[in-house]
Amino acid sequence: MMLIECPYCGPRNEPEFAYGGQAHVAYPEDPNALSDEEWAQYLFYRDNPQGAYAERWVHSAGCRKWFNAIRNTRTYEIQHVYRLDQARPDGAAPAPTTSRQEA
Amino acid sequence: MNQRELPQHPDFLWSNPEPKKSYDVVIVGGGGHGLATAYYLAKNHGITNVAVLERGWLAGGNMARNTTIIRSNYLWDESAAIYEHSLKLWEGLEEELGYDIFFSQRGVLNLAHTLQDQRDSVRRVEANRLNGVDAEWVDAQQVKELCPIININDDIRYPVMGGTFQPRAGIAKHDWVAWGYARRADELGVDLIQNCEVTGFVMDGDRVVGVETSRGRINAGKVALCAAGHTSVLADMAGFRVPIQSHPLQALVSELHEMVHPTVVMSNHVHVYVSQAHKGELVMGAGVDTYNGYGQRGSFHVIEHQMSAAVELFPIFARAHLLRTWGGIVDVTLDASPVMGRSPVDQMYVNCGWGTGGFKAVPGAGWAYAHTIAHDEPHQLNRAFGLERFVSGDLIDEHGAAAVAH
Numbered sequence: 001m002m003l004i005e006c007p008y009c010g011p012r013n014e015p016e017f018a019y020g021g022q023a024h025v026a027y028p029e030d031p032n033a034l035s036d037e038e039w040a041q042y043l044f045y046r047d048n049p050q051g052a053y054a055e056r057w058v059h060s061a062g063c064r065k066w067f068n069a070i071r072n073t074r075t076y077e078i079q080h081v082y083r084l085d086q087a088r089p090d091g092a093a094p095a096p097t098t099s100r101q102e103a
Numbered sequence: 104m105n106q107r108e109l110p111q112h113p114d115f116l117w118s119n120p121e122p123k124k125s126y127d128v129v130i131v132g133g134g135g136h137g138l139a140t141a142y143y144l145a146k147n148h149g150i151t152n153v154a155v156l157e158r159g160w161l162a163g164g165n166m167a168r169n170t171t172i173i174r175s176n177y178l179w180d181e182s183a184a185i186y187e188h189s190l191k192l193w194e195g196l197e198e199e200l201g202y203d204i205f206f207s208q209r210g211v212l213n214l215a216h217t218l219q220d221q222r223d224s225v226r227r228v229e230a231n232r233l234n235g236v237d238a239e240w241v242d243a244q245q246v247k248e249l250c251p252i253i254n255i256n257d258d259i260r261y262p263v264m265g266g267t268f269q270p271r272a273g274i275a276k277h278d279w280v281a282w283g284y285a286r287r288a289d290e291l292g293v294d295l296i297q298n299c300e301v302t303g304f305v306m307d308g309d310r311v312v313g314v315e316t317s318r319g320r321i322n323a324g325k326v327a328l329c330a331a332g333h334t335s336v337l338a339d340m341a342g343f344r345v346p347i348q349s350h351p352l353q354a355l356v357s358e359l360h361e362m363v364h365p366t367v368v369m370s371n372h373v374h375v376y377v378s379q380a381h382k383g384e385l386v387m388g389a390g391v392d393t394y395n396g397y398g399q400r401g402s403f404h405v406i407e408h409q410m411s412a413a414v415e416l417f418p419i420f421a422r423a424h425l426l427r428t429w430g431g432i433v434d435v436t437l438d439a440s441p442v443m444g445r446s447p448v449d450q451m452y453v454n455c456g457w458g459t460g461g462f463k464a465v466p467g468a469g470w471a472y473a474h475t476i477a478h479d480e481p482h483q484l485n486r487a488f489g490l491e492r493f494v495s496g497d498l499i500d501e502h503g504a505a506a507v508a509h
C-alpha cells in the first residue's frame with residue numbers, strides 16, 4: 001500500500017485516494033479541427049512509460065481535491081506531488097505525447 | 104472431485120540453442136501467446152525458422168501468474184468468435200500437444216447480485232446461444248446445487264440472485280500449458296531463447312529488419328510482438344503508440360484443502376473469483392490495482408477487499424489461510440478487448456491488450472496471430488481487433504458486458 005502525500009492534508013493511506021490517469025493531457029482547443037487519427041489519440045491513447053510518470057490523483061475520502069504526482073511506475077516511488085495550479089517540476093517526467101503533438 | 108497426482112516432468116522439454124544470426128520470424132516475448140504463436144506458425148503454416156526471444160524465463164510473466172480461468176461466454180460476436188475458437192482448441196489440446204495440461208471443464212458461474220446484473224446476464228446468455236456458445240441462466244437455488252458451499256441467504260449485503268453458467272468453461276494448469284507448447288514448438292524447429300531482452304529495432308526505412316538484444320543483433324524477416332504488459336515499452340522503441348495502460352493485477356492462494364469447490368465462481372459485483380486448483384489450494388483474484396505499474400506487485404488492500412468478498416460468499420473459507428499473493432503486469436485497453444494485427448511498421452505485428460483475460464485466449468490468439476504473420480493479413484478471427492478500430496470508433500466494448508474480465 002502506498003503512502004500518498006496530499007498537498008492539502010499531508011500523508012495518507014492509498015485507499016483514501018482514487019487514480020485519475022495521466023496528467024497534463026489538455027482537451028483539444030478546437031476538437032472539430034482534429035483528424036480522426038488525432039481525435040483517437042486524444043480519446044484512447046495515453047502514455048504508458050516504465051519510469052517517471054506525471055499522473056492525477058484525487059483525495060476522495062479526504063479533502064476531495066485533485067492534484068498531480070510524479071511517480072515511478074517501476075518502483076512506485078512518488079517523487080513529487082503538486083497542486084493543479086503549480087507547474088510540473090522541471091525535468092521530472094516527460095510531457096504527454098498527445099499534447100506534444102498538438103503543440 | 105478428487106485431488107489429482109501430478110505426473111513427473113521429463114528431464115528436458117526443449118533445447119536452449121544459441122541465437123542464430125537471422126530468422127524468418129522473431130517473436131518478442133515467451134509467454135503463452137508467444138509460444139502458441141510459434142507453435143502454430145510451424146504447425147499450420149510450415150514456418151519453422153522462428154525464434155522466441157524471452158528476456159527472463161519462459162512463462163515468467165503473466166502466463167504462470169494467472170488464475171487460469173477459461174471460458175468463451177463473451178457478449179459481442181467478435182469476442183465470442185475468437186474465445187469460442189480458443190475453447191474448442193483447448194478441448195483437444197492435451198492430445199494435440201501430447202502433454203498433460205490438467206484442462207478441467209468444471210464450468211464457470213458468473214453471479215448476479217442486482218437486478219441490472221440479472222438483466223445483463225440474461226441478455227448475455229441469449230447472445231451466447233445465438234453464437235453457439237453454451238450458456239444458461241440459473242437461479243439462486245440452482246447456483247447452490249452447482250456449488251453447495253456458496254451462501255445464497257438473503258441476509259448478506261449483496262445476496263446471490265442467480266447467475267450464468269457455462270458448463271464447458273473451466274481451468275487448466277498454466278505453466279504446463281506453456282511447457283506443452285514450448286516442447287512441441289522446439290520439436291518443430293523453433294528456437295526458444297531465454298535471457299534475451301529486445302532493446303531496440305533495426306529498421307530499413309519503414310520496414311523492420313531485425314532486433315537489437317542483450318545477446319546481440321538478430322536479423323528478422325518479420326517481428327511479432329507478444330510482450331503483454333511491456334508492449335508500450337517496445338512500441339515506443341519502434342516509434343508507434345498502442346492504446347494500452349499497464350496495471351498490476353494480483354492473485355492469491357490458500358494452503359491445500361480437501362476438495363470442496365467443484366466449479367469456478369466469479370462475481371463482478373462483489374468482485375472476487377474463486378476456484379480450487381488440482382492440488383487443493385483455493386485460488387482467488389479480482390480487479391487490477393488502479394494505477395499504472397510495471398512492478399509485478401500491488402497494494403494489500405486490494406487483496407483484503409477480494410478476501411472479504413470471498414468470505415461473504417463462502418463462509419467456510421473464513422478460517423483458511425492466505426499462503427501467497429503475487430502480481431503480474433496486465434495490458435488494459437479502454438474497451439477491454441485485445442489488439443491484434445499489423446502495426447504501423449512494415450513487417451511488424453502487434454498482439455497485446457488481453458489485459459486481465461488473455462490466458463483463455465492462448466490457443467485461439469496464437470492460431471489467429473500466426474495466420475496474420477504468415478499472410479501479412481489478419482485472420483477472420485482477429486479482423487475486428489486491429490489498431491484501426493480506435494480511429495474508426497468501431498470498438499468492441501466488453502467492459503462490464505462480459506461479466507468479470509478474466
Ligand SMILES: Cc1cc2nc3c(=O)[nH]c(=O)nc-3n(C[C@H](O)[C@H](O)[C@H](O)COP(=O)(O)OP(=O)(O)OC[C@H]3O[C@@H](n4cnc5c(N)ncnc54)[C@H](O)[C@@H]3O)c2cc1C
Nearest residue numbers: 132134135136158164165166169170172301431461462463
Ligand atoms: C494475477 C493474474 C490473473 C489472471 N487471471 C486470468 C484468468 O483467470 N483467465 C485468463 O484468461 N487470463 C488471466 N490473466 C491474464 C493472462 O495471464 C494474460 O492476458 C496473458 O498471460 C498474456 O499473454 P502472455 O502469456 O503471452 O503474457 P506474458 O506471460 O506476460 O508474456 C510476455 C512476455 O514478454 C516478455 N518480454 C517483455 N519485454 C520483453 C523484451 N523487451 N524482450 C524480450 N521479452 C520481453 C516478458 O518477460 C514475458 O515473459 C491473469 C493475469 C494475472 C496477472
Ligand SMILES: [Zn+2]
Nearest residue numbers: 006009059063
Ligand atoms: Zn487531501
